[in-house]
Every structure is written in structure tokens, then in C-alpha cells.
Amino acid sequence: MQNNTFIAGKENGVRLESRILEERIQDAVRQGARELTIEACGQHGLGGRLWVAKEEPIHVTITGAPGQRMASLGVPGTFIEVMGPASDDTGWLNAGAEVVVHGNAGNGTCNAMAQGKVFVGGDVGSRSMTMTKQNPRFPAPELWVLGQAGDYFAEFMAGGVAVVCGVDAIDQACTLGYRPCVGMVGGRIFYRGQEQTVSAADAIHAPITDDDWAWLTENLKQFLNKLGKDDLFATLAVREEWHLARAKTPHEKITRKRKSMSEFHAKVWDMELGRGGLVGDLTSVDRSPIGLITTGELRRNVPVWENCKYMPPCQASCPSGIPVQKRWQLIREGRLAEAVDLSLEFTPFPATVCGYLCPNLCMEGCTRGLGSLKPVDAKMLGKEGINAHPPMLPLSSDKKVAVIGGGPAGISVAWQLRLKGHKASVFDMDEKLGGKLQASIPANRIPPEVLAAELDRAREVIPHVRLEKKLTREDFEAIRKDYDFIVLATGAQRPRTLPVPGNERLVTALDFLKAAKHGDGKVGERVVVIGAGNVGCDVATEAARLGAKSLTLIDVQKPASFGKEREEAEKAGAQFMWPCFTKEITAEGVVLTDGRVLPADTVVISIGDTPDLEAFPENIARERGFITVNEVNQTTDPHVFAIGDLVKLGLLTQAIGDGRRAAQAIDDIVAGRRPLSVTADMMEELKTRIEYMDPGNHMSETIDYSRMNLAYFDPRLGGFESLDQCAEECSSCGVCRDCGICEAICPRGAISRQALPDNEFAMVCDSEKCIGCGFCAGACPCGIWTLIPNTPLG
Numbered sequence: 001m002q003n004n005t006f007i008a009g010k011e012n013g014v015r016l017e018s019r020i021l022e023e024r025i026q027d028a029v030r031q032g033a034r035e036l037t038i039e040a041c042g043q044h045g046l047g048g049r050l051w052v053a054k055e056e057p058i059h060v061t062i063t064g065a066p067g068q069r070m071a072s073l074g075v076p077g078t079f080i081e082v083m084g085p086a087s088d089d090t091g092w093l094n095a096g097a098e099v100v101v102h103g104n105a106g107n108g109t110c111n112a113m114a115q116g117k118v119f120v121g122g123d124v125g126s127r128s129m130t131m132t133k134q135n136p137r138f139p140a141p142e143l144w145v146l147g148q149a150g151d152y153f154a155e156f157m158a159g160g161v162a163v164v165c166g167v168d169a170i171d172q173a174c175t176l177g178y179r180p181c182v183g184m185v186g187g188r189i190f191y192r193g194q195e196q197t198v199s200a201a202d203a204i205h206a207p208i209t210d211d212d213w214a215w216l217t218e219n220l221k222q223f224l225n226k227l228g229k230d231d232l233f234a235t236l237a238v239r240e241e242w243h244l245a246r247a248k249t250p251h252e253k254i255t256r257k258r259k260s261m262s263e264f265h266a267k268v269w270d271m272e273l274g275r276g277g278l279v280g281d282l283t284s285v286d287r288s289p290i291g292l293i294t295t296g297e298l299r300r301n302v303p304v305w306e307n308c309k310y311m312p313p314c315q316a317s318c319p320s321g322i323p324v325q326k327r328w329q330l331i332r333e334g335r336l337a338e339a340v341d342l343s344l345e346f347t348p349f350p351a352t353v354c355g356y357l358c359p360n361l362c363m364e365g366c367t368r369g370l371g372s373l374k375p376v377d378a379k380m381l382g383k384e385g386i387n388a389h390p391p392m393l394p395l396s397s398d399k400k401v402a403v404i405g406g407g408p409a410g411i412s413v414a415w416q417l418r419l420k421g422h423k424a425s426v427f428d429m430d431e432k433l434g435g436k437l438q439a440s441i442p443a444n445r446i447p448p449e450v451l452a453a454e455l456d457r458a459r460e461v462i463p464h465v466r467l468e469k470k471l472t473r474e475d476f477e478a479i480r481k482d483y484d485f486i487v488l489a490t491g492a493q494r495p496r497t498l499p500v501p502g503n504e505r506l507v508t509a510l511d512f513l514k515a516a517k518h519g520d521g522k523v524g525e526r527v528v529v530i531g532a533g534n535v536g537c538d539v540a541t542e543a544a545r546l547g548a549k550s551l552t553l554i555d556v557q558k559p560a561s562f563g564k565e566r567e568e569a570e571k572a573g574a575q576f577m578w579p580c581f582t583k584e585i586t587a588e589g590v591v592l593t594d595g596r597v598l599p600a601d602t603v604v605i606s607i608g609d610t611p612d613l614e615a616f617p618e619n620i621a622r623e624r625g626f627i628t629v630n631e632v633n634q635t636t637d638p639h640v641f642a643i644g645d646l647v648k649l650g651l652l653t654q655a656i657g658d659g660r661r662a663a664q665a666i667d668d669i670v671a672g673r674r675p676l677s678v679t680a681d682m683m684e685e686l687k688t689r690i691e692y693m694d695p696g697n698h699m700s701e702t703i704d705y706s707r708m709n710l711a712y713f714d715p716r717l718g719g720f721e722s723l724d725q726c727a728e729e730c731s732s733c734g735v736c737r738d739c740g741i742c743e744a745i746c747p748r749g750a751i752s753r754q755a756l757p758d759n760e761f762a763m764v765c766d767s768e769k770c771i772g773c774g775f776c777a778g779a780c781p782c783g784i785w786t787l788i789p790n791t792p793l794g
Contacts, residue, residue, distance in 0.1 A: 005033040009041035009064060018043040018067065025050075029058065040064040042087075045072050046080075047097065053077035068106075071099045074116055088125065091118045094141065100226050107150065113141040113160065121227045126150035126177065132187060134159025140187075144223045146232075151178040154203075157187045157247070163216065163223070164191040165236055181245060189245045190216055192236065198245050204252065208244045216242065295748075299772035301787045303751075305736075305763045310703035310783070312733040314378070317365030319650075319657040322346045322354070324362045324378060325735055331381075331727035332737070339381070340388045347656050348415040348458045349408065350385025352437065354378065356446040358653050359563050367731050371710035374717060376726040384723070386450055390457060394421040399670050402427060402479045404471065405489030406464065407435020408652050409644030412659025413487045414462040420667045425463045427471070427479065433464055435491060437652075440513035442542050444568060471615040485639050485666050488616065488627065489659070492609035492645040498530065502585030509535050509606035516542040524601020526550040528590050531606035532559035532576055537569035539604050544572035552598055554580035554590070611646045630678065632665035633658050638676045641666070703734040707783030732782045736763065742776035742785060751776060 005028050009016055016024075021043045028036060029050055038046055038060060044067040047060045057077040062070070069089045071080050074097025085103030089111055096115040107125035110118050113132045124145050130152070134140045141160040146167050153176045154162060166175035175193045181203035190212075195205065208216075217237050224230050259267070294300075314324040322343060330339035343350035354360075356379075366375035399422050403414045406428030417424035432438055434455050441451075467475070471490070480486060495508035509531070515521040527543045529536045532553035540551045551574040553559065559576050561569070577598075584591040589600035610625050620635045620642075621628040627642040629635055635642050643658035644650075668674035708731055720726045742763060743751045750769035754762045763784075765776075777785040 123147035301772035313365040314362040316702040328730040354382030402483040409655035410489035416663030528600040534565040536606035537565040
């Protein structure tokens with residue numbers, strides 16, 4: 001047996017908070033302590049929630065003064081001995097612990113207790129044994145009191161046994177205090193002394209049978225032994241001094257005779273309304289009494305298994321449409337390679353973007369966040385994308401698509417078109433594909449070998465045509481004649497600047513980042529960045545790497561930067577200032593409109609980029625410097641599509657999602673599933689066809705967060721150590737994880753698992769057994785079951 005572990009409630013003369021003392025108790029138990037002595041100083045909840053006690057009993061001795069709710073949520077195997085008095089709510093919600101209190105106990109003793117035993121060597125306060133309950137599968141909860149009880153004893157008591165000895169009571173007629181048993185609906189109370197008045201509406205006195213007396217005397221010996229007062233047994237074991245009060249049964253509570261259903265039906269219903277009554281000739285519906293528990297057509301509600309009807313929030317939050325939940329499901333099934341490869345059906349950059357560069361909107365949308373749980377780590381899964389194997393490529397059709405722009409958007413649409421069997425060639429000025437990915441994103445944001453590997457994989461699938469020069473309108477028209485469709489994906493390559501004196505001294509963020517990445521970047525010791533977004537943070541980080549000693553980022557409003565970019569800039573020593581309005585750029589630095597001068601050797605402007613639209617014909621509509629497109633990224637020229645930053649500045653994942661959507665639309669046009677031009681009337685019809693809304697996905701509506709049940713997951717989990725752990729912690733929103741909880745919890749055994757072809761399955765409800773209770777919907781962790789009102793009878 002392990003030595004007793006002592007835990008003090010004070011440290012350096014200062015009382016510890018209840019939370020701190022609880023943590024120390026839990027730590028001691030985790031380290032193997034099974035006998036503890038706690039010197040309490042009014043801390044709450046002592047001795048409860050020691051879950052390991054179910055397998056390994058724990059003995060707790062409490063000295064000093066315990067606070068409220070001592071032994072709250074106690075579990076079987078927990079034994080607590082309080083060497084003096086106890087405060088209010090001792091044994092509150094006790095679920096199995098045994099408690100001995102050598103002194104008095106306060107108000108609310110054993111409040112809502114469901115299991116366990118509490119032995120009190122003195123008196124208990126008001127409203128003790130209130131709202132106790134009993135699960136018939138477990139022993140009844142018990143309260144033993146050597147002294148007397150306070151007012152409203154056993155109020156709303158619903159189960160269990162109370163024994164009040166009345167020792168040292170001034171007037172034994174008050175053993176149970178004022179108005180005992182109010183609202184009592186279950187349980188028994190043995191008390192000693194004069195017979196007392198109990199709530200006449202709720203309780204009744206009953207004779208003590210021989211079995212009752214045998215139980216009482218046997219357990220009375222154990223009670224006195226625990227208090228060290230065996231000598232009182234002879235005094236207390238006098239049968240004539242004891243009384244038994246119990247709850248009235250429902251029948252005993254009836255104050256007047258009521259008609260039976262058959263009597264009501266014959267003498268009231270049929271005579272006044274039914275047969276022989278007002279509507280007797282109009283209806284033949286069977287109106288005989290309905291059973292207490294109804295099934296089939298008489299159920300009030302019907303459970304419906306809505307597996308895969310709604311889209312998980314993670315997938316709905318992903319601009320690229322990646323089925324995140326499906327990938328975690330595959331990992332739970334031991335199919336890691338399939339989960340990794342699945343990503344390439346949605347993006348050519350699963351590791352580069354999902355693993356490193358994406359702010360992971362899927363994690364922001366994760367249902368777990370609503371319960372203050374850590375979202376499952378999609379970045380960890382994204383990084384595995386470096387090992388993905390490209391899918392088998394189909395034979396090419398005779399349709400040719402030109403993609404102008406070799407950045408993430410252009411590579412995405414070309415990749416998707418090739419997977420669908422169409423020839424897609426990328427036209428780009430740079431020698432290598434990748435756009436800003438390979439040209440300007442700093443190496444600290446993503447390992448160079450990861451980006452290089454994914455670009456190599458893309459080049460194996462996508463033909464690249466180097467333009468050698470800037471695209472002109474004549475070049476565009478020549479391409480237009482040779483190809484069936486064109487997808488514009490040139491991005492935003494024209495940096496914005498400020499119309500202030502000295503702006504020729506400014507270095508654009510794009511030029512600076514390109515030079516820095518290719519080893520040509522130079523800065524002075526003092527750098528000021530105008531524009532404190534994420535790109536500005538990248539500039540600051542690279543400037544620090546190149547030797548800058550002072551880094552200042554200014555903005556006209558609170559900086560919009562966030563995530564890793566902001567963290568890296570702050571780590572490099574960057575200072576953020578706002579609101580700051582630039583008046584002039586001089587040799588000394590940046591002059592602000594309020595007269596301040598920010599000294600700078602290098603000033604970088606990072607207030608965003610805009611598209612260059614000069615090469616595109618006028619029949620392609622534009623608005624505020626961006627190309628106008630419809631819901632599938634088709635321009636006003638039906639043979640031309642535009643995606644990415646040409647349409648709207650956004651995230652990499654949004655550009656990749658644009659590419660997938662445009663590729664699907666082109667494939668639909670080629671296959672005759674969609675007309676080349678779509679009128680407003682046609683659009684209404686197309687909206688009803690789910691394949692156009694989300695190709696290959698029959699789920700169109702996101703599941704409501706309120707349907708989910710996070711009670712099965714550990715809120716203390718602060719991180720994830722493996723993909724398997726992530727997969728197990730995924731709440732699988734809207735998709736059945738085949739856990740069998742609904743089948744196990746159904747009280748009528750109405751739910752069963754039905755095997756289907758191709759390893760599929762369905763959970764089926766037998767209407768003749770189902771009573772519409774809704775346990776399945778309430779217990780389902782995935783939000784699969786829903787309860788709908790039954791069709792009313794005609």
C-alpha cells in the first residue's frame with residue numbers, strides 16, 4: 001500500500017484557490033496516490049471527480065474546514081472521511097462515493113445524489129436529501145444522520161433512503177424539521193422519536209415490516225461503527241421509537257374517482273360526438289383507446305437517418321471544396337494513402353497550400369470550436385500531400401484550352417481540365433510555372449523542397465508555353481483563334497502606389513520579395529513598410545533576414561495582418577503604427593501628415609496589387625479594374641473564363657477553387673450538360689441541378705451546428721500527436737461514423753445496421769418498434785438523425 005500523500009490547503013500562509021487545490025489533488029492521483037490527507041481551508045468540491053477510483057479505490061481524509069460541494073460528483077471506489085464538520089451541499093450529485101462526516105453537515109446535504117452513502121455524526125441543515133434519485137440498476141443512495149435534520153427535509157425526493165436518529169435532539173418531535181417531504185415522489189425515510197407531520201399531499205406513514213427492521217438494525221451497526229460510536233446501538237435499536245415515511249403512489253394521490261377510458265368513451269365521447277353523436281355518420285376512423293406507448297402511424301415523431309444529406313462545415317468553409325471530413329474518415333478506416341491522394345482531385349498543391357500557406361478556413365469552421373475544443377489539425381494532413389500520387393490521366397479529347405497565367409489559379413484550372421480529359425496549355429512569361437508561389441513567397445513560409453516537388457508534379461501533367469514577352473492584344477487574338485476556350489489567370493501583377501511627392505523612392509513589395517527570394521535583395525539598416533497586411537509582414541521578415549536593424553510597418557487603419565506572417569514579423573522585431581497617413585517620401589524617410597518623420601534608408605510600398613487588363617479585348621466586361629464573371633467564372637465572352645485575382649483579390653485557396661469551378665463548367669459545356677451561354681431564365685433551372693452547384697457532390701446545404709453533439713470528446717486535449725488521433729477526434733459532421741450509439745441506446749431495439757453493396761451501410765428504423773422518443777437523435781455525435789413530426793391521421 002502506498003504511503004499517505006499530504007496536500008495542504010495553504011501555501012506560505014496563503015489559502016490556495018479551490019481550482020489550484022483540485023489540480024494538485026488530480027495530479028497526485030495521476031501519479032499513483034491512493035491514500036490522501038487534505039488539510040482544507042474552505043476549498044470547494046474536495047474528493048469528487050476521482051474517476052480512477054472505479055478501478056483503484058481511493059481513500060481521502062479531510063482535516064480543517066472543507067468548503068461547499070464536498071464529494072460532488074463522487075464515484076464508486078472513493079472513500080472520504082471528514083474529521084470535523086462539513087459545509088453546504090455535501091454529496092451534491094454524488095454518484096457512488098462513500099462519505100463519513102464526524103461533525104455537522106450544512107444545508108443541501110446529498111442534494112440530487114444518485115448513488116453512494118453519506119454518514120453524518122451530527123445534524124444536517126435545511127433541504128437535505130433534496131431531489132435525490134435512484135437508477136433501479138444501481139443501489140439506492142443513502143443518508144445516515146446521527147442528529148436531526150433541518151427544515152424541508154427530503155423536498156422533491158425521488159429515490160433513496162434516509163435514516164435520521166435524532167440523537168441529542170432537544171425535542172425529538174422536530175427530528176425532521178419544519179415541513180418535511182414536500183413534493184416527495186419516491187424513496188423512504190426512517191426517523192426516531194415522536195411521529196411527525198409530513199406533507200399530506202406527497203407522503204404517508206407506513207408500518208415498519210420485519211424485513212425493514214432487519215435492514216435498519218444491520219446497517220445501523222455499520223453506521224455507528226464508522227463514527228466510532230458502537231456503544232449507542234443499544235440505545236437506538238428500540239423498534240417502537242422508529243417510524244417510516246414514504247412517498248405516496250400516484251393512485252394514493254388521487255382525491256376523487258375518475259372515469260376509466262372505456263367509461264368516458266361510452267358515456268361521453270360516443271354519445272356526444274362519435275357514434276350516435278354529432279359526427280357519427282361522417283367518420284369511420286377507429287377511435288378506440290390508444291396504448292400508453294405508441295408505435296407505427298400513431299407515433300408523434302419519426303426519426304429519419306439523414307446520412308450525407310448535409311455538408312460538413314469544414315468542407316463548406318474550404319474555398320477549394322476539399323472534402324476534409326471524408327479524408328479523416330478514410331484515415332479512421334486505415335486508408336491513409338487514399339486520404340492523401342484524394343486531395344489531388346481538388347488541388348494540385350495539397351502540401352504547399354493546405355500544409356503551409358493556407359490560413360485553414362476549414363479549421364476555423366470546425367464544429368469543435370463551438371465547444372471550446374481544439375479543431376482537428378488540417379495542416380498536419382495537408383503536409384502529407386507531398387506524398388500524394390497523381391491520379392491516372394484519361395485520354396485527351398479534341399478540345400483545346402489555353403490558360404493564360406502560370407500561377408496557382410492557372411495551374412489549378414489546367415490540372416483540373418487535364419484530369420477531366422482535355423488538353424490545357426499554360427501560357428506564362430516566366431521560365432518556370434508557379435507565379436508568386438515560386439517568385440515571391442519567402443522561404444521561411446514554406447520549405448523550398450516542398451514547393452519544388454509539387455511544381456514538378458504539376459509540370460508532369462501540364463504543358464507550359466513560355467511567351468518570352470508581355471502578352472499583347474494581338475497575342476490574345478492569335479491564341480483565341482487556335483483554342484476552343486481561354487482561361488485568364490494572370491493575377492494581380494501591377495503594384496499600387498501612393499500619389500505623393502518622392503514616390504519614385506518607393507520599392508514595391510512584389511519587386512522587393514522577388515529580389516529577396518532570388519538573392520538580389522538589398523536594404524538599409526532602417527526599413528519602413530507602408531501597408532501592414534500579410535504581404536507587408538513578409539517584407540519585414542525578409543528585410544530582417546537581409547540585415548535591417550529597424551523595422552516599422554505603418555497603416556491608415558488597424559493592420560489586417562494575422563497568422564504566421566504577423567507572428568514572424570513580430571519575432572523579427574517589427575513595430576506596427578496606425579493610423580499613419582503619408583505626406584511625402586524624402587531622403588530622410590517617410591514624412592507623415594501630422595509632421596512626424598519616420599527615418600528610413602529603404603521604404604517599401606505594400607498596399608496591394610491590381611490586375612493588368614490591357615491585353616484583353618473590350619468585349620470582356622470589367623468593373624472597378626477587375627473582370628466581370630458569372631457564377632462559374634465565365635466572362636461576357638462565353639469562350640473566355642477568368643479566375644483568381646483577375647476577378648477578386650483573395651486567398652490562394654479561393655484562386656484554386658475558381659480554377660476547379662471553371663474547369664467543371666468547360667467540361668459541362670463540352671459534354672452538352674450546360675449551354676455555352678446562360679440566360680437569366682436558364683440560370684433558375686440550372687440552380688436546381690446540384691451537379692452544377694457543386695460538381696460531384698450531392699450535399700448542397702451545410703449542416704446546422706446545433707445538430708452536433710460534442711459530449712464524446714475530451715475538452716482537455718490541447719494538441720494532436722498523430723493523424724490517427726486527429727481522425728478519431730473529428731466529429732464527422734453530417735456523415736455517420738458507424739459508431740453504433742443509436743443502435744445501442746434505442747430503448748425498443750428499433751434501430752439496426754443494414755449492410756449494403758460496396759461496403760456501404762444504412763441505419764434502419766423499424767416503425768413497428770419505434771416509439772418516436774428521439775433518443776437516437778439526441779445521442780448521435782454526428783447529427784445524422786433528425787426527429788420530424790409524424791404525418792397526421794386523416
